[in-house]
Amino acid sequence: MSNTVTYNEQELVLSLKAKDQQSFSYLYDNYSGALYSIVLQVVPDKELASDVLQEVFVNIWRKIESYDPTKGRLFTWMLNVARNLAIDMVRSKAYQNSQKNQGLPESEFFDKSGSATHLSVDNIGLKKIVDKLKTEHRVLIDLAYFKGYTHEEIAEIESLPLGTVKTRIRSALTQLRVYLK
Amino acid sequence: MNIKEYISSGIVESYVLGLASNEEQLEFEQLCLNHAELRQAKEAFEISLEQHALDNAVAPPAAAKQKIWSQLNLVATAAPEVNMEWAGEKVQPLAPVRSINFAKLLAAASVILLVGSTVLNFYFYNKYQTSIAKLDEFIASNQTLVSNSNVMQAKLQQYQNSFEMMKDPSMSVVAMKGQAVAPQSLTTVYWNRQTKDVYLLVNTLPQPAADKQYQLWAIVDGVPVDAGLLNMNETNGLVRMKNIPKAQAFAITLEKKGGSVSPDLTALYVMGKI
Numbered sequence: 001m002s003n004t005v006t007y008n009e010q011e012l013v014l015s016l017k018a019k020d021q022q023s024f025s026y027l028y029d030n031y032s033g034a035l036y037s038i039v040l041q042v043v044p045d046k047e048l049a050s051d052v053l054q055e056v057f058v059n060i061w062r063k064i065e066s067y068d069p070t071k072g073r074l075f076t077w078m079l080n081v082a083r084n085l086a087i088d089m090v091r092s093k094a095y096q097n098s099q100k101n102q103g104l105p106e107s108e109f110f111d112k113s114g115s116a117t118h119l120s121v122d123n124i125g126l127k128k129i130v131d132k133l134k135t136e137h138r139v140l141i142d143l144a145y146f147k148g149y150t151h152e153e154i155a156e157i158e159s160l161p162l163g164t165v166k167t168r169i170r171s172a173l174t175q176l177r178v179y180l181k
Numbered sequence: 182m183n184i185k186e187y188i189s190s191g192i193v194e195s196y197v198l199g200l201a202s203n204e205e206q207l208e209f210e211q212l213c214l215n216h217a218e219l220r221q222a223k224e225a226f227e228i229s230l231e232q233h234a235l236d237n238a239v240a241p242p243a244a245a246k247q248k249i250w251s252q253l254n255l256v257a258t259a260a261p262e263v264n265m266e267w268a269g270e271k272v273q274p275l276a277p278v279r280s281i282n283f284a285k286l287l288a289a290a291s292v293i294l295l296v297g298s299t300v301l302n303f304y305f306y307n308k309y310q311t312s313i314a315k316l317d318e319f320i321a322s323n324q325t326l327v328s329n330s331n332v333m334q335a336k337l338q339q340y341q342n343s344f345e346m347m348k349d350p351s352m353s354v355v356a357m358k359g360q361a362v363a364p365q366s367l368t369t370v371y372w373n374r375q376t377k378d379v380y381l382l383v384n385t386l387p388q389p390a391a392d393k394q395y396q397l398w399a400i401v402d403g404v405p406v407d408a409g410l411l412n413m414n415e416t417n418g419l420v421r422m423k424n425i426p427k428a429q430a431f432a433i434t435l436e437k438k439g440g441s442v443s444p445d446l447t448a449l450y451v452m453g454k455i
């Protein structure tokens with residue numbers, strides 16, 4: 001039943017662009033966990049994160065033509081798709097409202113999807129590494145990468161000069177590379 | 182640019198993680214074309230990022246894949262269904278008998294109307310935009326015309342004033358002929374015997390050097406008296422000079438910029454007796 005076909009990156013990309021369903025299934029089986037973990041770091045609610053993941057794969061299937069292998073690896077592209085969709089979700093009106101509702105004790109409707117299903121996201125994926133950074137760096141990476149704010153917005157939120165924000169993010173990122181090795 | 186410094190500046194991570202600005206991205210991609218080192222650094226970071234994500238994978242809910250497949254109308258288990266399609270033996274479900282009811286018809290009609298109105302809106306909006314652009318063009322060209330006309334009127338006024346003064350019967354006209362330095366030169370002084378006003382008309386005078394300036398002198402009882410400096414940019418029509426109560430002749434010399442106390446007679450350009 002289970003196919004043991006494996007693809008190298010180039011074959012995988014070509015098959016996906018040719019809308020080969022088997023390669024898409026392979027892609028899902030091998031990468032959904034990694035991408036789900038990324039989404040969870042932005043959207044901690046498991047159910048919502050699963051919705052986002054669904055959106056991510058729908059996007060990968062439909063927009064694979066726009067992926068340009070000369071610019072980066074397939075996973076990098078998928079990672080950015082996942083991050084962007086997750087941030088979009090967090091910024092959506094519906095999500096903002098549900099967060100507010102969760103805060104109210106009388107709201108029974110949202111209680112079930114509340115803290116019980118939240119993973120402790122601090123212990124997974126990139127966040128684990130980001131946590132190793134100095135506080136001043138960690139805060140900025142969190143805003144820039146997991147919350148998707150622009151450097152200008154961060155400068156405003158943190159009341160820091162734009163130049164400082166840029167240098168801190170850059171040096172935090174070089175730290176990340178070291179930790180990832 | 183030192184490519185090693187560039188690589189360790191954090192730009193690689195910033196680019197890969199999608200945090201770089203558009204300009205940074207463009208620059209990065211340009212540099213990648215020419216620097217294998219940079220490409221390698223990028224690839225290495227991508228791989229470590231991918232590896233890390235794979236190592237930290239969290240299994241999504243089991244139902245998720247099925248949801249995706251049905252949203253995309255993909256066939257979950259490929260083999261049997263594909264065969265059916267291929268054999269052309271798929272049983273077509275009976276189409277339900279359609280009853281057109283009024284509400285549906287109304288809904289359809291309103292959708293058509295909505296689409297039609299949207300299209301018209303677009304059309305009219307475009308027309309409106311074009312009209313606005315045209316109107317702006319006309320306003321701009323009208324403004325140019327008005328300002329041109331103002332310039333012309335001012336000039337005309339100037340010439341008219343000059344002409345009025347020339348007509349004045351108490352005006353003495355002194356033609357000043359070119360001297361040895363520039364025999365072709367010619368200027369004319371209009372001297373009002375009553376008001377003692379002096380106006381100069383430059384018929385022809387050579388363009389002076391940048392650090393030089395023409396100076397008009399009135400010869401009063403054999404002594405040259407300064408009658409003003411000539412600005413060559415303002416020689417349209419009559420130029421008002423200094424008031425001279427009494428004179429027997431006028432002369433123009435070329436002096437240093439700003440004028441002199443006494444004339445340099447070696448640079449005497451024109452002279453004329455009253």
